[in-house]
Amino acid sequence: MTLYLDCAMGAAGDMLMGALLELLPDPDAFLAELNGLGLPGVRVERETAVKRGVRGTKVHVFVGGKEEGTGRDKHLVEHEHEHIHEPGHEHSHEHAHEHEHLERHPFLHTHEEDAHGHNHFSFADIAAVIASLRLPEKVRSDALAVYRLLGEAEAAVHGAPLEDIRFHEVGTMDAVADIVGCCLLFHRLSPARILASPVHVGSGMTRCEHGLMPVPAPATAKLLEGIPVYSGSIRGELCTPTGAALLRHFVDEFGPMPPMRILKTGYGMGTKDFIAPNCLRAFWATEEMAQDTICALMCNLDDMTPEAVGYAMERLFDAGALDVFTTPIAMKKNRPAVMLMCLCRPEEREKFSRLLLRHTTTLGVRYVQMRRDVLERRTETVETPFGAIRVKIARGEDGCKVKPEYDDVAAAASREGVPFADVFDAALRAAQPLL
DSSP states (O other): OEEEEEOBTBBOHHHHHHHHHTTSSOHHHHHHHHHTSOOTTEEEEEEEEEETTEEEEEEEEEETTEEBTBSTTOOOOTTEEOOOOOTTOOOOTTTTTSOOEEOOOSOOEETTGGGGSOOEEOHHHHHHHHHTSOOOHHHHHHHHHHHHHHHHHHHHHHTOOGGGEEEEHHHHHHHHHHHHHHHHHHHHHOOSEEEEOOEEOEESEEEETTEEEESSOHHHHHHTTTSOEEOOSOOEEOBOHHHHHHHHHHOSEESSOOSEEEEEEEEEEOSSOOSSOOEEEEEEEEEOOEEEEEEEEEEEESSSOHHHHHHHHHHHHHTTOSEEEEEEEEOGGGOEEEEEEEEEOGGGHHHHHHHHHHHSSOSOOEEEEEEEEEOEEEEEEEEETTEEEEEEEEEETTEEEEEEOHHHHHHHHHHHTOOHHHHHHHHHHHHGGGO
């Protein structure tokens, strides 16, 4: 099974949890389990919410009986929004409530700032809380890894070591609940792989402890390095640090949705209303084999030497043929011969037909278009003790296939004076983390 996350309206911990909850057969049973883990003073609840006509699940986290973002302190939570006017720029009332996503970032103090009497948590404190929960070991390690990503991002932004970063008391347990809940949901669903769209980060400014920051906020931008993102006309912080950290840890690959057979869709709702439904969508699906169209060109050859046929095959490969091969056949009067076949893209048929007529003795070339099922494939370069080797990786619903590029392996084996198999096996081992 494949899980595809549509982040067209960004990502936040509560939105992701809401979307994944809807994929379960009994969300209430899961919440009862989550609430029974022993998170101090925390209770997680859900309700049905509608955004621009789209119905989904809104998750609420209560700490000590209060939901962050409510109460007299008016602390802002993930996807709690507020309109911010730019100087000299006026907005109509209709749009005044469709802008900023503001989050109270729970980790914006260093050790020195902690001396002002505020009650903050260190990363070690958070790790101790997570370690005390009744969780499967995989879920515990995932939750710690996500929180470490958050802490390291803030440490990089502040230019301070991780141990000096302090997490705000208000918002810390809320964030822990979101992270632990999402980690437990991913564990419960156990998809074969997790894919996601490019992430919409929003635009404009967001408010944190140090004032206004451009979207994406510095820690979020750090967490999203290497991940495809985009901005747009919606003003606000659409992707929060918690959402970015969860995506970074769990998603195997970002890009367009592959061919899939959707079995169920989950909608996790944000708090604010925008001009588009403020939700994260989770698609539970089986991946369909991709298909494409190729052209097969054929000719029968009974009057060419093997060397001449080999030369023609090399010219076809050099021109970019998808594949070239021969098949032994018997022609009229029992003459032994070969059928030379060239596979190419349909739009290149004429080019390869001319090459066949030029480099072989045939007087005519037959061709037919074919549909084929194909695995998703890509080429990566891995480092081995014998140098860089390209490997071809193909992925499907039933697993992955990997094969080192012959020319690279042969060249490295010759250069280093080692057996071909040694280089081949080293490339296979180096490719394992890419699968």
